[in-house]
Amino acid sequence: MQHNVVINLLFSIFNPKHVFVSLLLLGPGWQSPAADYPWEKGPGFRRAKLLPVGAGKEGFTLLPPEQTGIVFTNALSEQRTLASEILPFGSGVAAGDVDGDGLCDLYFCALKTGNRLYRNLGNWKFEDITEKAGVGCTNLDATGAALVDIDGDGTLDLIVNSLGGGTHIFFNDGKGRFTESKEILNAGLGGMSLAIADYDGDGWLDLYVANYRVNSAADSDVRVSLRTVAGKLVVASINNKPLTDPEWTNRFHFQITEDGSGTVKFAKEELGESDALFRNLGKGHFKQVPWTGGAFLDEDGKPTTMGSPTCMSVMTSKPLTGSGSMTGTVGSGRLIGWRFDKFHFLRWE
Numbered sequence: 488m489q490h491n492v493v494i495n496l497l498f499s500i501f502n503p504k505h506v507f508v509s510l511l512l513l514g515p516g517w518q519s520p521a522a523d524y525p526w527e528k529g530p531g532f533r534r535a536k537l538l539p540v541g542a543g544k545e546g547f548t549l550l551p552p553e554q555t556g557i558v559f560t561n562a563l564s565e566q567r568t569l570a571s572e573i574l575p576f577g578s579g580v581a582a583g584d585v586d587g588d589g590l591c592d593l594y595f596c597a598l599k600t601g602n603r604l605y606r607n608l609g610n611w612k613f614e615d616i617t618e619k620a621g622v623g624c625t626n627l628d629a630t631g632a633a634l635v636d637i638d639g640d641g642t643l644d645l646i647v648n649s650l651g652g653g654t655h656i657f658f659n660d661g662k663g664r665f666t667e668s669k670e671i672l673n674a675g676l677g678g679m680s681l682a683i684a685d686y687d688g689d690g691w692l693d694l695y696v697a698n699y700r701v702n703s704a705a706d707s708d709v710r711v712s713l714r715t716v717a718g719k720l721v722v723a724s725i726n727n728k729p730l731t732d733p734e735w736t737n738r739f740h741f742q743i744t745e746d747g748s749g750t751v752k753f754a755k756e757e758l759g760e761s762d763a764l765f766r767n768l769g770k771g772h773f774k775q776v777p778w779t780g781g782a783f784l785d786e787d788g789k790p791t792t793m794g795s796p797t798c799m800s801v802m803t804s805k806p807l808t809g810s811g812s813m814t815g816t817v818g819s820g821r822l823i824g825w826r827f828d829k830f831h832f833l834r835w836e
């Protein structure tokens with residue numbers, strides 16, 4: 488017998504008018520209302536241990552696509568796989584009730600083969616409503632998505648990140664039909680993960696986009712020329728272009744060492760693109776916040792003078808209130824984080 492599975496996340500802490508995100512998955516054998524659980528109250532939350540019923544095995548049961556109707560595959564051709572170090576990272580999924588029927592729907596991102604939105608019909612069956620929802624994004628290398636109410640009308644809107652195609656916003660009419668915003672954010676950058684939080688406490692959810700790269704130097708030949716300046720070897724050009732060329736600006740760290748016997752060791756580290764924070768000016772209209780403009784403070788509480796890190800993934804805790812924290816992983820796997828407290832991000836590491 489299959490266990491009941493209940494996951495219920497409800498964030499409506501800060502301002503119910505502007506903030507509503509819900510994710511609700513109910514198993515077929517759902518019987519016990521939430522009121523029956525022994526809730527333990529804490530500051531701003533309550534929690535309860537789930538009590539599985541039935542005699543089956545514990546854990547998850549894999550449901551075949553023939554049963555669920557979810558036949559989505561994020562296909563990447565061999566040619567595109569070989570041509571890019573970035574595309575094989577794959578794409579993300581967003582979950583939320585887009586049509587307000589109480590059942591959690593699923594949105595899958597794809598790499599120029601069309602994103603898909605599946606409406607939950609109940610009993611673990613789904614229907615593909617991508618076309619009538621208007622969220623296919625067939626021209627995007629889509630990497631990540633979020634379902635969140637960014638215009639404050641109580642419906643879950645859709646944010647889709649992409650490699651090189653910008654970050655796209657779709658407003659939900661409440662019935663699972665979406666209209667794309669004319670504003671495309673993060674144009675031309677390698678958007679990966681994204682995080683949502685009202686970082687300045689004005690009641691509107693803001694957006695942080697973790698950028699990596701659209702392409703890697705390893706995807707093509709990169710020829711570095713050296714020259715001697717004041718007795719030291721330095722990089723003169725890359726592919727016959729100076730280091731000041733926009734393609735190479737802030738892109739590499741070089742390490743050149745000579746041991747005195749004529750042996751030269753050369754190493755290069757490729758850097759990622761800066762992440763981006765977008766403040767919601769109201770009703771889902773965003774403006775990018777400069778990294779060094781005072782929104783981000785260093786460990787001493789002073790405005791940072793450093794550029795943005797490059798995150799592969801990013802997430803927030805207590806995401807919908809005016810305070811909380813945000814963490815991200817950089818390419819080396821190092822974890823960095825900021826605590827945000829109304830208007831400011833304070834870095835910790």
Ligand SMILES: [Ca+2]
Nearest residue numbers: 584586588590
């Ligand atoms: Ca639904």
Ligand SMILES: [Ca+2]
Nearest residue numbers: 636638640642
């Ligand atoms: Ca909305």
Ligand SMILES: [Ca+2]
Nearest residue numbers: 685687689691
């Ligand atoms: Ca805000």
